[in-house]
Amino acid sequence: MLSKLKTSLVLTVIGLLSGLSIWGINELTAPIIAENQAAEELGIFIELFPEGIRVDQEAVEDGTINQITTVYDGDDQAIGTVLRGTANGYGGEMTVLVGVAPNGEIVDVIIGDNSETANIVGGLIEEYLPNLNGQPISEVSYDAETGATLSYNAVQTVVNASRNLVAGDPLIELLEDLGLSGTYEETTLFVPATNAYTLSAGGEMLELTLDSGTLYVLFDGLTVYGAGGSADPLIVDAINAIQGASIETLELDHPDRTQIIRAVADTVATEPMEGEFIFASRPYVVDGETLGTTYLGTSIGFRDDNTFAMSFLETGELARIENIVLSDTPDYYRDNVEPGFEGLYGLTEFSEVFANDVFAGATGTGASVTDILKEAAILAGGDQ
């Protein structure tokens, strides 16, 4: 008993002394470390605006942007603004600095503290971030394919939040232009490659990334309220011309027409379900013909939840697997999981295929597909 007491006492004393010494050194070094970080950031501001000699910093509580720094030149004229924000990437919180010139052009986007995979951040810095430089922040558009979804998403979140602070929120402006008041909230409407919002005034809004830019479509059911964004004005005008009518009446000789109609129709037709993995379904429509049912499901993969849309023909055969949300490494998914889908199409019975480990070497991500597919196959009438 005494020896146990002695052991606890010794460990307590060691722990206390350790904590005290770390606290003391932290008290000593914390202000110096903060000064170093401030000096490092000042270096970035001056690098962005080389004529700057003085900065004025303001703390912001925006949720994403936490600091706005205005850089002044020798004549005390503001020559630029740097917005610092944080958003979640693949490895956790990521700091991004956005430099904006007085004319509203993006000067540079810099990735600060982050825990992302080094070569993915390197790829973003070399290949994708330079594309943002020189763009007007009010109409910024992004590369659709970056191969680094989560890290690039974090950059987009901070750049969008910067845009909202510098140039005003384009979604609110769009709503006002269309005579709608109120706010919007991000929602999950199960549509691939889009962001979706529900409007406090009623109805929904989809943000579609098209080759020509971003398109916002406002609708309630299939009825269109209007459209806006940086996409081809021909598309925006064509949608605005059918306000009050069904999206299916859209007269537009443009390759994006099908994608726009399908995105809205998919959102409207989606019915919630309460399965173990399957949470919604919608008709599987090809060229206007309903051929079966698409099941939407979510299951945990290697890192977090993955969401897939699995389409089955009325006869129970698997016709298509589409990824909607991917939390795992995109390259890994593309190289090890996606190639396995081809072998599954046309099947109604999957147990033998799964026994042969169709997603070899991609355990976590592959398992999330298997979970959803097993449940979807039963719902589609096939035998899992």
Place this chain on the structure above:
Amino acid sequence: MNEKLNLMKEFTKGIVSENPIFVMLLGMCPALAVTATLETSLGMGLLVIFVLTLSNVLISSVRKFIPENVTIPAFIVVIATFVTIVRMLTQAYAPALFDALGIYIPLIVVNCIILGRATAFASKNKVLPSLIDGLGMAIGFTLAISLIGILREIFGTGAIAYGVYLPLGIQGSILNIDSPLFNIAILTGPAGGFLILAVLLAFFNSRKIKKAEKLKAERKRLAKEKRAAKAKEVTA
């Protein structure tokens, strides 16, 4: 006099006969990861000198109070405390070195040399020999990784830079050799650490083997001479 000799022996063993990197093959992780330049190697070496010496001294001074069944957790707490302290000091006073060494500073906690010396030496010896042992081992480690760093930097870039990572007050570079032989880019990358370490290990081991062979031959010669002398004695 004898005690002084012993202390000197304790000090030099870590540098030569029991060098952690080239003889005992301990602490390989930083030896491969942070030796791209002389300055980062030297920086890591200085941090290890601080942690190893102080943890040896502290562990040796409290060794009699630590119950045997909790020695390892207690040692780990002591080592982790020194590593945390050195991490904060580096971040405050040498931020460039802090950024360059990154994750390898907290990883000093699991460096085999530190826990190895704490259990094998400091927990069984008095404070002064423990201090000398820690200092000698840490200096041996520093010299070894600095040698790897020098070779990687010279053959990789043709120059030795200074003042980039360590807060020396001045920045520059020496040697600056302009030759393809001194511009082998692979040596500054991750593979460079393995290549240079392999060459150095091969060099030191070949010397060791040659020495052992010479010793064997000498022993053989002595035995032969001894046998001849004995035979002569019998004949006489």
